[in-house]
Amino acid sequence: MKILQKTGLGVFLLCLLLFNALLFMGQFELTEQQLEQSIKQEHVEVLRQELQPILGKTYSSSFAFATDFNKHLDNYNEEQQRSQQWDRVIWDDYAFALTKVASQGFVQHNELLLLFLTVVLGAAGALLYILPKHRGEPAGVRNNGVMISSNKSRGWVGITIGVYLTAVYILLYWYPEYLVNWTILVDPISRALSGGPASQWFMYGTLYTLAILVMGVRMFRKYKGNKYQLVRTSSVMFFQLSFAFLIPEILVLLNNPWQDLKNIWPLDYDFYFDYSVASMLGGGAVGIFMLIWGTLLALVGVPVFTYFYGKRWYCRVCGCGGLAETAGDPYRHLSDKSLKAWKIERWLVYPILVIIVVITIMTIANYFTDFALLGHYTDILHQWYGFLIGSAFAGVIGVGFYPMMGNRVWCRYGCPLAAYIGIVQRFKSRFRITTNGGQCISCGNCSAYCEMGIDVRWYAQRGQNVVRASCVGCGICATVCPRGVLKLENGPEQGRITDIPILTGNDSVKVLN
Numbered sequence: 001m002k003i004l005q006k007t008g009l010g011v012f013l014l015c016l017l018l019f020n021a022l023l024f025m026g027q028f029e030l031t032e033q034q035l036e037q038s039i040k041q042e043h044v045e046v047l048r049q050e051l052q053p054i055l056g057k058t059y060s061s062s063f064a065f066a067t068d069f070n071k072h073l074d075n076y077n078e079e080q081q082r083s084q085q086w087d088r089v090i091w092d093d094y095a096f097a098l099t100k101v102a103s104q105g106f107v108q109h110n111e112l113l114l115l116f117l118t119v120v121l122g123a124a125g126a127l128l129y130i131l132p133k134h135r136g137e138p139a140g141v142r143n144n145g146v147m148i149s150s151n152k153s154r155g156w157v158g159i160t161i162g163v164y165l166t167a168v169y170i171l172l173y174w175y176p177e178y179l180v181n182w183t184i185l186v187d188p189i190s191r192a193l194s195g196g197p198a199s200q201w202f203m204y205g206t207l208y209t210l211a212i213l214v215m216g217v218r219m220f221r222k223y224k225g226n227k228y229q230l231v232r233t234s235s236v237m238f239f240q241l242s243f244a245f246l247i248p249e250i251l252v253l254l255n256n257p258w259q260d261l262k263n264i265w266p267l268d269y270d271f272y273f274d275y276s277v278a279s280m281l282g283g284g285a286v287g288i289f290m291l292i293w294g295t296l297l298a299l300v301g302v303p304v305f306t307y308f309y310g311k312r313w314y315c316r317v318c319g320c321g322g323l324a325e326t327a328g329d330p331y332r333h334l335s336d337k338s339l340k341a342w343k344i345e346r347w348l349v350y351p352i353l354v355i356i357v358v359i360t361i362m363t364i365a366n367y368f369t370d371f372a373l374l375g376h377y378t379d380i381l382h383q384w385y386g387f388l389i390g391s392a393f394a395g396v397i398g399v400g401f402y403p404m405m406g407n408r409v410w411c412r413y414g415c416p417l418a419a420y421i422g423i424v425q426r427f428k429s430r431f432r433i434t435t436n437g438g439q440c441i442s443c444g445n446c447s448a449y450c451e452m453g454i455d456v457r458w459y460a461q462r463g464q465n466v467v468r469a470s471c472v473g474c475g476i477c478a479t480v481c482p483r484g485v486l487k488l489e490n491g492p493e494q495g496r497i498t499d500i501p502i503l504t505g506n507d508s509v510k511v512l513n
Contacts, residue, residue, distance in 0.1 A: 008128025015122030022114065022181045027105035028065035029058045034101045039094055046090070050076045059102075066099050066177040095177040096200060100184070107181045115185045119207075123214050130218045139225020141480050143333075143449070151403070152330050158403035166400030173391040176200035193249035202249075208323065209245045213237055215326035222329075228475050228488075232312075236322035244319050257283040259290045262317050265298045266356045267417035269390060273382055274367045302417075306424040308490065310431025312473025314421060320410055323399065324451070325474065328407025332451040332476065335406030341453050345413055345470065352389060353419040359385060389414060408451045412470060422469030430490040431473065437463025439483045446477035446486060460485050464498045 032055055036044050048055075050072055059065035073090065080088045107114060134142070150157040171178050183203040190198035198206075216237040223229035243262045252258050257279050265271040271294055280287035305313045315321040335341075359381045366374045398410030411418050425431060437460060446456035452470045456477045459466045466477075466486075478486040 004132050005129045008125045011125030012122050015118050019118040024061045026107040027058055028102040030102040038097050038101050062099050062178055062180045066095055099177040099180045107184055111184050126214050133221050162403040166396055169396040169400050194252040205245055209240050211327045212240045212322045226479055232316050235316040239317040240319055240322045256286045269356050272360050272364055303424050306421050307429050310425050310429050310473050311421050315472040324407040328402045331402045331407045333448050335451050335453040337447055337453050337455050348413045349419045353416040356416050412452055426469040432496050433466035434487050434489050435460045435463055436485045440485045445480040449476050449480050467497050
């Protein structure tokens, strides 16, 4: 089995190496005809003149082509801005579209072969490494060697992975033209699902979904025998594959508005932005259904479902949580459990919720007054929120920092929906984690593996129920407890929040303030 695992790991690393090398392969040459077909008509004459030095010129990589293109466009825009000719400035971002149409050569002509040699074979190698794990072992969670692993304890491997993920997210959000060759690989999948070529977001969604599916298999192996963990993992895999990946693409194929039906405001922060509302209202019956569905889910579904099931009802279908629970599981113990981290958490996540609520209210009011209230100033708010929270926090830090800060950086410190659901869970819910203080041996497993940074042992030692706004109900604390002290329960609200400073034995001595 060791040989199989080493072979699988070797195959995966070779595929990853080729996958990254593809970014520097191929040839890029932009013709006048391609330019005219890829940009708005009003920009054709200007860009034909400004881009004359690069038209028909052959470049050896997307980096070389995109850098030259951006330089010429930036020079033109800066000149118009200096002369106060704001109506002549080209605000549209054409870098990705033109880089992709300019692609030719090896990558463009071998997309299916390269897709197999990188993505498909890489996933197979990863599974070959994962499937033999825990073979022949009895059911039960083992975290052997985690604290001394170079990958899982902030060693050089983990730091390298973190830097790599961070770099990929920076390119994805702000320089997607440099990832064109990756999007070319998944063009066949995109054409099969939606009938059109792949964007950088389709490429990202494909890899994101594949990561959840492959690492979900790892969860099945690691947590075999634990029904709750198996159901929870199956849930995130199913909802990511269907609701977040396949269904939205099929809607595009049917000329309906694109929408992840499980993505809820305020996590889906642009749901009520003017362009989103206009798209849904213009989408006929399907679009109107999406608008009503999203509104009911946010205003009615969240409090009702959270009352009965706590935060776990949504965190087992959420895409962010799905990646955190599968690909991020090896790093869950790295979440900071200190009091200082808890204070930072509260001072970050709740203000973010307030900010997006204010922005949404201002946007809706502006929309219904025909932009007479604030004009287009709301666009500036949208851009800054999207940049700082939607991109930098949720993507770059939220995933890139898994190997340094644990797998729930975004969910814990930045997700406005987590803050919203957490408030309901804390004050009006039947969900709690009950504890049996008399059985607790203070081993600390529960606290060590809490991905949300909750010091569960503190509650267990006192026999107090764990009722925290941040708890996502993952159940790992109960899974790793060797004494069965912890249990996830839904029960009457009465007695849900306990106040027992000291408890000795099961129920023998209580000391109250």
